[in-house]
Amino acid sequence: MDTKKKQSVIPIYAVGLVWLSRAISGHLSSFGGIISTIVLSAVAFVVLKIFFPDKVEQADSTDKAAPNVAKPEEKKQPEPKQDSTPKPEEKKQDEPSTGNPELDAILKQGAQSVSKIQALNDEIPDFKLSAQIKQIEILTEKIFAYVKEHPQDMGQIRQFLNYYLPTTIKLLEQYVVLQNQGMRMGNIDEGMKKIEDMLDKVIVAFQRQLDSLFESSVVDITADIQVMEQMMASEGLTGKDF
Structure with missing residues (x-):
């Protein structure tokens, strides 16, 4: 199984909202306002990251469809022909054999x-x-x-x-x-x-x-x-x- 980390977008949106609101209110016109905005956005990002952590998903490697590669058709080997010539019946070992x-x-x-x-x-x-x-x-x-x-x-x-x-x-x-x-x-x-x-x-x-x-x-x-x-x-x- 492969794991896939999915990042939460809420903290990012929150940082964007902080900068947007600070820009509208005119706090980005000075150097100190920019520094304070950076601090606020960092705090907002960390806090929201705690409440909205990244999600870890398990990805099944078998779900990935492998390209269908056509295998060359294997040629069947011809079966060996059985010898139909009748063979003489083998003499049982337990039968007496005297030559007569x-x-x-x-x-x-x-x-x-x-x-x-x-x-x-x-x-x-x-x-x-x-x-x-x-x-x-x-x-x-x-x-x-x-x-x-x-x-x-x-x-x-x-x-x-x-x-x-x-x-x-x-x-x-x-x-x-x-x-x-x-x-x-x-x-x-x-x-x-x-x-x-x-x-x-x-x-x-x-x-x-x-x-x-x-x-x-x-x-x-x-x-x-x-x-x-x-x-x-x-x-x-x-x-x-x-």
């Missing part, structure tokens, strides 16, 4: 199945049943871990992968649906009992599936032991020579 597409697909299905079993187990409060499902989960993880290390044995789990595992998950999903009805009676109770009894058989089947994968390993172990025993015997390193 068939093995990758099997391991991905296995990971999804294990996650589904875990999620279903979280929805089942029954302690005994939950322990059975946990055992199924562990066996499933072991089967896929073996196949990852021995991809040449992928063919041995085809039936397990395409039928036994998805059917087991389907039974657990049906159990959760029956359980969530909040009552065990009639058909609901019968269906839940059948699934509960079936889980023991599922565990045995999964155990045998895992065990069968080690059949070739046991054959190799047996062959290595036989060769080692024959070499030890031929060199007299067996216990019979002592």
Whole structure:
């Protein structure tokens, strides 16, 4: 805000009137009359200045109209064109990558199945049943871990992968649906009992599936032991020579 001082004109008018009246009355004809007129006008000016002081006004600087200067119109920069060429879908980091597409697909299905079993187990409060499902989960993880290390044995789990595992998950999903009805009676109770009894058989089947994968390993172990025993015997390193 700018301040502007506005001087009062009344004291000035009063001084003018003093001189005018003194001139009319003839007091300005002598030197002494002029001096006395000066004194009177000074006194009148000071007294009236007290009663009619100068006014201070605030002037808003924004009131001053600035000249309208036309700004040059800015040219809009053209937006960069988006590349519409379809890009290949980036592979997720959490997906297994072994360099073998068939093995990758099997391991991905296995990971999804294990996650589904875990999620279903979280929805089942029954302690005994939950322990059975946990055992199924562990066996499933072991089967896929073996196949990852021995991809040449992928063919041995085809039936397990395409039928036994998805059917087991389907039974657990049906159990959760029956359980969530909040009552065990009639058909609901019968269906839940059948699934509960079936889980023991599922565990045995999964155990045998895992065990069968080690059949070739046991054959190799047996062959290595036989060769080692024959070499030890031929060199007299067996216990019979002592």
